[in-house]
Amino acid sequence: METKSLEITTENLSEDLLNKINAYWRAANYLSVGQIYLHENPLLREPLKPEHIKKMLLGHWGTTPGQNFIYVHLNRIIKKYDLDMIYVSGPGHGGPAIVGNVYLEGTYSEVYPNISQDEEGLRKLFKQFSFPGGIPSHVSPECPGSIHEGGELGYSLSHAFGAAFDNPNLIVSCVVGDGEAETGPLATAWHSNKFLNPVTDGVVLPILHLNGYKIANPTILARIGDEELEQLFLGYGWKPYVIEGDDPMEMHQQMAILLDKVIGEIKAIKENAAKDKNAARPKWPMIILKSPKGWTGPKFVDGKKIEGNFLAHQVPIKDPATNPEHLKQLADWLRSYKPEELFDNNGRLNSELQELAPSGKHRMGDNPNANGGLLLQNLRMPDFRDYGVEMKRGQLGSGDTLVLGKFIRDIIKANIEQRNFRIFGPDETLSNKLDFVFEATDRQWEAPVIDTDDFLKKEGRVMEMLSEHQCEGWLEGYLLTGRHGLFNCYEAFIHIIDSMFNQHAKWLKVTSHLPWRRKIASLNILLASHVWRQDHNGFTHQDPGFLDVVMNKKASVVRVYLPPDANCLLSVMDHCFRSRQYVNVTVAGKHPAPQWLSMDEAVVHCTKGIGIWPWASNDKDVEPDVVMACAGDVPTLETLAAVSILREHLPELKVRVVNVVDLMKLQPETEHPHGLNTKDFDTLFTEDKPVIFAFHGYPWLIHRLTYKRNNHVNFHVRGYKEEGTITTPFDMTVLNEMDRYHLVMDTLDRLPQLKNKTAYLKQEMQDKLIIHKNYIRKEGMDMPEIRNWKWEVLES
Amino acid sequence: METKSLEITTENLSEDLLNKINAYWRAANYLSVGQIYLHENPLLREPLKPEHIKKMLLGHWGTTPGQNFIYVHLNRIIKKYDLDMIYVSGPGHGGPAIVGNVYLEGTYSEVYPNISQDEEGLRKLFKQFSFPGGIPSHVSPECPGSIHEGGELGYSLSHAFGAAFDNPNLIVSCVVGDGEAETGPLATAWHSNKFLNPVTDGVVLPILHLNGYKIANPTILARIGDEELEQLFLGYGWKPYVIEGDDPMEMHQQMAILLDKVIGEIKAIKENAAKDKNAARPKWPMIILKSPKGWTGPKFVDGKKIEGNFLAHQVPIKDPATNPEHLKQLADWLRSYKPEELFDNNGRLNSELQELAPSGKHRMGDNPNANGGLLLQNLRMPDFRDYGVEMKRGQLGSGDTLVLGKFIRDIIKANIEQRNFRIFGPDETLSNKLDFVFEATDRQWEAPVIDTDDFLKKEGRVMEMLSEHQCEGWLEGYLLTGRHGLFNCYEAFIHIIDSMFNQHAKWLKVTSHLPWRRKIASLNILLASHVWRQDHNGFTHQDPGFLDVVMNKKASVVRVYLPPDANCLLSVMDHCFRSRQYVNVTVAGKHPAPQWLSMDEAVVHCTKGIGIWPWASNDKDVEPDVVMACAGDVPTLETLAAVSILREHLPELKVRVVNVVDLMKLQPETEHPHGLNTKDFDTLFTEDKPVIFAFHGYPWLIHRLTYKRNNHVNFHVRGYKEEGTITTPFDMTVLNEMDRYHLVMDTLDRLPQLKNKTAYLKQEMQDKLIIHKNYIRKEGMDMPEIRNWKWEVLES
Secondary structure: OOOOOOOOOOOOOOHHHHHHHHHHHHHHHHHHHHHHHEOOOOOOOOOOOHHHEOOOOOOOOOOHHHHHHHHHHHHHHHHHHOOEEEEEEOOOOOHHHHHHHHHHOOHHHHHOOOOOOOHHHHHHHHHHEOOOOOEOOOOOOOOOOOOOOOOOOOOHHHHHHHHHOOOOOEEEEEEEEOOHHHOHHHHHHHHHHHHOOOOOOOEEEEEEEEOOEOOOOEOOOOOOHHHHHHHHHHHOOOEEEEEEOOOHHHHHHHHHHHHHHHHHHHHHHHHHHHHOOOOOOOOOEEEEEEOOOOOOOOOEEOOEEOOOOHHHOOOOOOOOOOOHHHHHHHHHHHHHOOHHHHEOOOOOEOHHHHOOOOOHHHOOOOOHHHOHHHOOOOOOOOOHHHHOOOOOOOOEOOOHHHHHHHHHHHHHHHOOOOOOEEEEEOOOOOOOOOHHHHHOOOEEOOOOOOOOOOOEEOOOOEEEOOOHHHHHHHHHHHHHOOOEEEEEEEOHHHHHHHHHHHHHHHHHHHHHOOOOOOOOEOEEEEEEOOOOOOOOOOHHHOOOOHHHHHHOOOOOOEEEEOOOOHHHHHHHHHHHHHOEOOEEEEEOOOOOOEOOOOHHHHHHHHHHOEEEOHHHOOOOOOOOOEEEEEEOHHHHHHHHHHHHHHHHHOOOOOEEEEEEOEHHHHOEOOOOOOOEOHHHHHHHHOOOOOEEEEEOOOOHHHHHHHOOOOOHHHEEEEOOOOOOOOOOHHHHHHHOOOOHHHHHHHHHHOOHHHHHHHHHHHHHHHHHHHHHHHHHHHHOOOOHHHHOOOOHHHHO | OOOOOOOOOOOOOOHHHHHHHHHHHHHHHHHHHHHHHEOOOOOOOOOOOHHHEOOOOOOOOOOHHHHHHHHHHHHHHHHHHOOEEEEEEOOOOOHHHHHHHHHHOOHHHHHOOOOOOOHHHHHHHHHHEOOOOOEOOOOOOOOOOOOOOOOOOOOHHHHHHHHHOOOOOEEEEEEEEOOHHHOHHHHHHHHHHHHOOOOOOOEEEEEEEEOOEOOOOEOOOOOOHHHHHHHHHHHOOOEEEEEEOOOHHHHHHHHHHHHHHHHHHHHHHHHHHHHOOOOOOOOOEEEEEEOOOOOOOOOEEOOEEOOOOHHHOOOOOOOOOOOHHHHHHHHHHHHOOOHHHHEOOOOOEOHHHHOOOOOHHHOOOOOHHHOHHHOOOOOOOOOHHHHOOOOOOOOEOOOHHHHHHHHHHHHHHHOOOOOOEEEEEOOOOOOOOOHHHHHOOOEEOOOOOOOOOOOEEOOOOEEEOOOHHHHHHHHHHHHHOOOEEEEEEEOHHHHHHHHHHHHHHHHHHHHHOOOOOOOOEOEEEEEEOOOOOOOOOOHHHOOOOHHHHHHOOOOOOEEEEOOOOHHHHHHHHHHHHHOEOOEEEEEOOOOOOEOOOOHHHHHHHHHHOEEEOHHHOOOOOOOOOEEEEEEOHHHHHHHHHHHHHHHHHOOOOOEEEEEEOEHHHHOEOOOOOOOEOHHHHHHHHOOOOOEEEEEOOOOHHHHHHHOOOOOHHHEEEEOOOOOOOOOOHHHHHHHOOOOHHHHHHHHHHOOHHHHHHHHHHHHHHHHHHHHHHHHHHHHOOOOHHHHOOOOHHHHO
């Protein structure tokens, strides 16, 4: 860590500095209360009247003064040691605190000139808070300096670590609320310290803010006693420091001394690690700040205890506009901060207080790490075409993700100096067959390693912890601070982070409309080990519904890809790694499976996102009798097998095969930027011919995407319908009636003109299914006929 | 706790008992290896040949011997102290261990007579494992004694606590895997001990099985050192006991003595708590078992370390059928357990070993708590009609969930002695306005209470921890052991448990087909604080997509209700509380909102689930010109306001209002048991008239449900489309174009015959929207016109 003053001093604040820090804190508290209450009269230049009060009082006071306290003290050490620091606000509804501080330090007015540093700006600052069309009570994307909104609790610490990886000079101060600390994701995120390299990564300084209460309840950590509290964090591998009290001046002194000490320890840890490559995992310091909820707010309202009680959570005085006594209480509360001492005649923070804040990019609101797009460098990319597989159509490949692994391996190599690409996964990177990445790197791991361990090093590009929440949260933090990455996960278990995905997609949507927020790299999710290939896991591991969750989010920020083979997967992933500001979800197989397209064909196909496969179709120059459509590797396999049966038995039948890689192509162009226009869609799918669609996910997703299309009434979709168990790959398709034999029967059912000619074929399909059932029950595997399917007819 | 022998003795096992326990363990290990490998020759009566080996080797050996070890030792103490105990197997893929043990104790053959206790039964037992159509490698619903499959990791401890609540004589032994322990939900579940009442609840005995590795990595807890490990669990409030080793005989002695000691401590805690009502929260004992992964399996294969390494995770010897050396190694491994000493001539476990297992319902496989439907008692239910509100149509109620609270309060009162009903929520029971329940009960809380706390007691029916995972997991455990409950949650954040819902729905689907599994009470989820009313939370709190996740699951186990007002909510919840084997999701408002139906009308409407509201329609005896449909409280409000505009301005227009309470009614009867048949659907929605549908959730869900309907092409659906911020309730509908004015315009757009007559009305609607925008930007609240809408025209 580079610090201006390498000399760490821990001594009491001078009287002057103490008073100034307290004044700065009062100013921040004043701004917080003002945001919650004031519509007019922002500096209380006239006596407070009912008409100055907002008509709807919305906001959360409880967490605010504590966060203001932390912020001013962090400002002090940033300035003193010339630190590079960002602030992650974990507790919900910390908005008034962070917005107020970013305003005081000047960043807010630079980003939003309309919210100027004067009385009029103050008035607007107050009015916009929790006001229609204004800003929410969270530390939302609109707040400069924020990479973490905190609307949904639990991810602050994961985000903070994500921000710290590969940022060796950055300190991420992460305020964790004691409510948030009860969530599962937060409870396991404390273990992130086993993955942080003290030399090559930055620092996370957790500040657990124990203000005692959540909405209506005390918090667990506030009631377990000091001994257990300390043991818990020692057990998590931290060195906890407790600071507790409610007297501001005493607390300022305590906090100042503690922060000096903590910075000293951080510096010592980093220096020691730089010197001794075999140093044991350090015990990083953390702070437990015990301060009253709603500190400095009203002690009692109507005889009920407010400060230091859960009743301080939201708006402590509820009806000042209509209750004169409460109006007076609010006025007294606001005046207790002595605004007349804090702001000058123009309504700007006094210049001697302004000096307390860091300047320029050292201001936490202006730190470019919190607007990661500013720092984002393109990845150095090898040419994905070089990794393409030679293929004979229908011949088994080595496993699509295995092929992808070589490409990713070389992305890792090419960016090893940039240090801006990481892979995250819950102990599944090998299971998902990205084996080759370990030729270029290791798993980063700061705990002891023994001889028999594989690919575990203090530094590596792969982050594996058995927590999808951590993988997602780390990656989000990594991306939000301007880097690139990949999350690989079992398809069924990506649902574990549905809500995190939702929140990230919402963040992307909002930031897309904020010109000062630069675009960040896309969040790339690779779902190998998908629903159709859970041969030894069964029903619990079968769920393709994440795609449905993804499709609910704004079309402008989500993309779903279903590459049918290895060359297509390479092409898709190349695109994903280059893209910005999306969530890209790619589903791919890891088992050896038939390959269909040459590299050149794959590039053309994936660039279009959807297309006819002419070599599998026999409708050249004529309108087809039926369209056989497919999306996903297993559905493509079954569709092509069905087509080969149809073409063998009914050579006069004109069959068109359409493969979909980019699911968004199916939507109308008015719904999604990738959507096909009506003409192109109708050209592919015809206006009136039956469409037999084999789909990777739940079948109704295809209906949802195509219900506005002209030919929708003729769409017949097969997909996963919650039937499954331990069984063979082919039997899975049979259980869900998406197998080749069902697809043939579905086709015949929709071609009544052929009924007399095809009754025998339908019977044969039914017989095949019975023979199949008998065979696997006896042998435990698919029939050789299925495994060694003859594809020749397709190209005849 | 009632124990046969109240005398706790801790002494070394006798030589005889030690040998028997070890033999029993060998038998369980033998069965586990047999399940993974053997197709024939289950007792090795002839030399092992390639044709005896399964063709596909699937399964997980790693966790198995440790779990077998635990099981036999738990059997000993159950028998010794006459305990009532169930076993929760947290580590993934523990199937071979638990299935084997349940077979050894006799339960398996009682439930599945085909898997008999003889050589032929053994052969079938082995064959079915991880075999198509057989049983999965998890402790799936097919396994007697299981309430926890473990396919998706992280919920064992929450399930265990759910099982223990209100089960004062039950001990739930919960084996937690060290991989699973890295997940967020598990990491916070350790704090459940702050919610367990030692008098009125049972006991959870966690056994953290530190075998060191997950799939391909060491685990965090295995590498943090003994000191941190102990501190962590002390910090979590447990009293941890570590037992470590790999010598079976020493480990048996250690484990036996430790379990005696632990049972003694549990007994002492319960006795002390019964005597001293003010006793501090006890420090319950827990066990940390450190044993090698793949214990007793091959030490090395092909020179690679297997036992005690991550390579023991799945199948340690991969190709015994084709590699003679490996075949010999497998044969040696199997014979190392000396099956000839363990099983008699018929292939049944020797009778002296059989005696080690408990008998009857004391067998963990046969404990009725693990087949909760056996114990399920109906709730005593007050008549929900008594809680109905008097209403004048359109008049504001007090908040629908507030009304519901009185009904639930009295359900709590009526069942206070049965002790079989609980409410779970992440600190939101008050926020969701179920205030009245606190007239009947409190929040259960085993940590200190101070004067200013509200409704916190050592015993109460409300369980609140700020973790949706815990709420869901506790409730699942509570239901699976035969009780009833409700989970209340903010709508957006129910996505946090998407994957838990998925797994529970899968469990319900599978158990529905197991005749010996009795039906359990439905899992009732109440989503108050929904997408449309996040006035002070904004975009992060707006997500109705859980409904999409729910609808992906089997129609036989999921239900979604959208009651439009308080009386309907009462009727719906009464139904939900009486139902079995479903997940019922109900979305309801908590804010004062207009009421529409009398109690009698509500009962009729909710019983049908969908229906015409004649008082709002003017299409009596004629075909309507337009159908205005709605589902959800806010959409219903906007629809009726739109209808009132249309009827005022265009009295000749025939408008039909259809309200949907039961979303499943929209699906075809072939897709869902609640689905309307074609005739009924067409009667409601017509075959060719425009349908303007205002929907609570994402609009495409309605399309997905109705795309097969005759009139689908005329469905125009409005709903949430990811537009939102801090704003007023009405403005939220405007942002998403579901407000009354848009609905009127939508209607006019679909009635081209009226175009000339209605241009003025469309213009007026557009003007209204502009006026609205201006008003709220200035005043911060909705216009009085919106708040005080005139409903008279509806009943004119």
